[in-house]
Amino acid sequence: MVFPQRRPPERPTASTFAQVLADNLGHxxxxxxxAHEHFxxxxxxxxxxxxxxxxxxxxxxxxxxxxALIVPEQQEFVLAxxxxxxxxxxxxxxxxxMGLGKFEAYCEDSAHILRAAGARALLIPRSLADLxxxxxxxxxxxQVLDPEDLFAEPLPRNAPQPEDILPEDVMxxxxxxxxxAAPKGVRVTHASALAxxxxxxxxLRLERDRDRGVSWLPMYHDMGLVGFVLAPLLARCxxxxxxxxxxxxSPRLWLETVSRHRATVTFAPNFGLALAIKHTPADELxxxxxxxxxxxxxxxxxxxxxxxxxxxxxxxAAGLRPGAVIPCYGMAEATLAISFGELGVxxxxxxxxxxPYHARDLxxxxxxxxxxxxxxxxxxxxxxxxxxxxxxxxxxxxxxHIGEVVFQGPSVAAGYHGDxxxxxxxxxxRGLRTGDCGYLADGILYVTSRxxxxxxxxxxxxxxxxxxxxxxxxxxxxxGNIVAFTRPGRATEEVVIVAELRDGDAAAVARRVRSRVxxxxxxxxADVLLVxxxxxxxxxxxxxxxxxxRQQYLQxxxxxxxxxxxx
Numbered sequence: 136m137v138f139p140q141r142r143p144p145e146r147p148t149a150s151t152f153a154q155v156l157a158d159n160l161g162h163x164x165x166x167x168x169x170a171h172e173h174f175x176x177x178x179x180x181x182x183x184x185x186x187x188x189x190x191x192x193x194x195x196x197x198x199x200x201x202x203a204l205i206v207p208e209q210q211e212f213v214l215a216x217x218x219x220x221x222x223x224x225x226x227x228x229x230x231x232x233m234g235l236g237k238f239e240a241y242c243e244d245s246a247h248i249l250r251a252a253g254a255r256a257l258l259i260p261r262s263l264a265d266l267x268x269x270x271x272x273x274x275x276x277x278q279v280l281d282p283e284d285l286f287a288e289p290l291p292r293n294a295p296q297p298e299d300i301l302p303e304d305v306m307x308x309x310x311x312x313x314x315x316a317a318p319k320g321v322r323v324t325h326a327s328a329l330a331x332x333x334x335x336x337x338x339l340r341l342e343r344d345r346d347r348g349v350s351w352l353p354m355y356h357d358m359g360l361v362g363f364v365l366a367p368l369l370a371r372c373x374x375x376x377x378x379x380x381x382x383x384x385s386p387r388l389w390l391e392t393v394s395r396h397r398a399t400v401t402f403a404p405n406f407g408l409a410l411a412i413k414h415t416p417a418d419e420l421x422x423x424x425x426x427x428x429x430x431x432x433x434x435x436x437x438x439x440x441x442x443x444x445x446x447x448x449x450x451x452a453a454g455l456r457p458g459a460v461i462p463c464y465g466m467a468e469a470t471l472a473i474s475f476g477e478l479g480v481x482x483x484x485x486x487x488x489x490x491p492y493h494a495r496d497l498x499x500x501x502x503x504x505x506x507x508x509x510x511x512x513x514x515x516x517x518x519x520x521x522x523x524x525x526x527x528x529x530x531x532x533x534x535x536h537i538g539e540v541v542f543q544g545p546s547v548a549a550g551y552h553g554d555x556x557x558x559x560x561x562x563x564x565r566g567l568r569t570g571d572c573g574y575l576a577d578g579i580l581y582v583t584s585r586x587x588x589x590x591x592x593x594x595x596x597x598x599x600x601x602x603x604x605x606x607x608x609x610x611x612x613x614x615g616n617i618v619a620f621t622r623p624g625r626a627t628e629e630v631v632i633v634a635e636l637r638d639g640d641a642a643a644v645a646r647r648v649r650s651r652v653x654x655x656x657x658x659x660x661a662d663v664l665l666v667x668x669x670x671x672x673x674x675x676x677x678x679x680x681x682x683x684x685r686q687q688y689l690q691x692x693x694x695x696x697x698x699x700x701x702x
Contacts, residue, residue, distance in 0.1 A: 187218030198223030520544030
């Protein structure tokens, strides 16, 4: 079954983002607002990016070379990234260290990315140079650039000129989050980036004279970079950036910034909505006016129906419209966006029967009296693209049959850098095999789980998100810090839940988790292991790493600091 397509977006006149920057030189009328209300117009951003690009060429870099960016400050990141893009140097966005906790693991993961990217240079601010010295020494032959020195110098007249940049050239490497496997570098081309940005602009109906964005999303993540830097640059739609760390320390600042700047579009993962609810008490709602918001997009991780419903209900008192919360679906391999929910339409999860879902991969609507599970609609594919659901042999399935989601269209990236085997498996002639399971109903996509994360117990399929969300209902656990997986058993796979304990008696909480999952889902749980906050392995964007957690559990590593286990 294939989705009906949205109306095709307007084709951008530029064929590369280097041309977008050149076009924006003539537009001083809007731009980005960074920390401390520092405004940079489209013309100023382009002028400075073009200057910095030629400085990168002066440093010895050439078209096609990879330069890794570990640049925490948002304006500096944007200018360095666009500077590289403007001259054909390929930027590799990377996360900065979030603190000294698990610093050794951060260095190991970052060294893997630098080697996998074949980075010729690493751009890091002077303030991080000493801290990141172990990382620099772990990767041989890599040039280290100090942006404060490099970009402060005046550009001489004889500075190198950039080579021609083509639509099929790689624009940047976006490393996957690593939540299900080792991070891989997605080769995003100028053509795929422009196609996806144009599709986003069309799906959200962005209008430069009406719309304004607010984002706290990390710029090294695809949703923050493509969604709130590149698409707004193409649309010339102004954006105000809230530093990610400020959001993490005070989540209420996000919607306060939306209210103050009268933003119409903002996005967050599911956990961001949950944090906003938790940190904005009812007596603070009267200080907010969210009637300006047309779109609160929610993606980047599985969307919990209850979280989206609670967000809509909680912030209705601040003027949030019922249809403003828009679930979406995407991934780096698609550049970013695959599908969006309908604008202005209140959320309506699909409630399906439990038995056919688990036993026969069927999504049959459930009546009020039947055991059921609910999934959030991820909407229809972005314009000019198609989504299919296929069986293991790649054959399209009828509606309400669960299979693998496949994405087709010009936004699909050009494969994984330096990994032809992984490219062959995922980037097929029939489209991008997403590795996600889902189904179609009335042309709407519902994503149920990662294919490789399915819990198969006694021949029945269970998606880990439903197990984790059910466990999260038990008081004392840290929501969003729960992982469900299976371990080998005598007769069949056995379910294990590992979670971070927020408060309460560990043994009692573990017993309640096991009881809640078994009672609610009729799923036996072999072990509940509770660990202290911060112990679960996570990606740079804060997602729990399910495979890594399972590996550490089986190796006994997590048991060392465990607070309780219910074997």
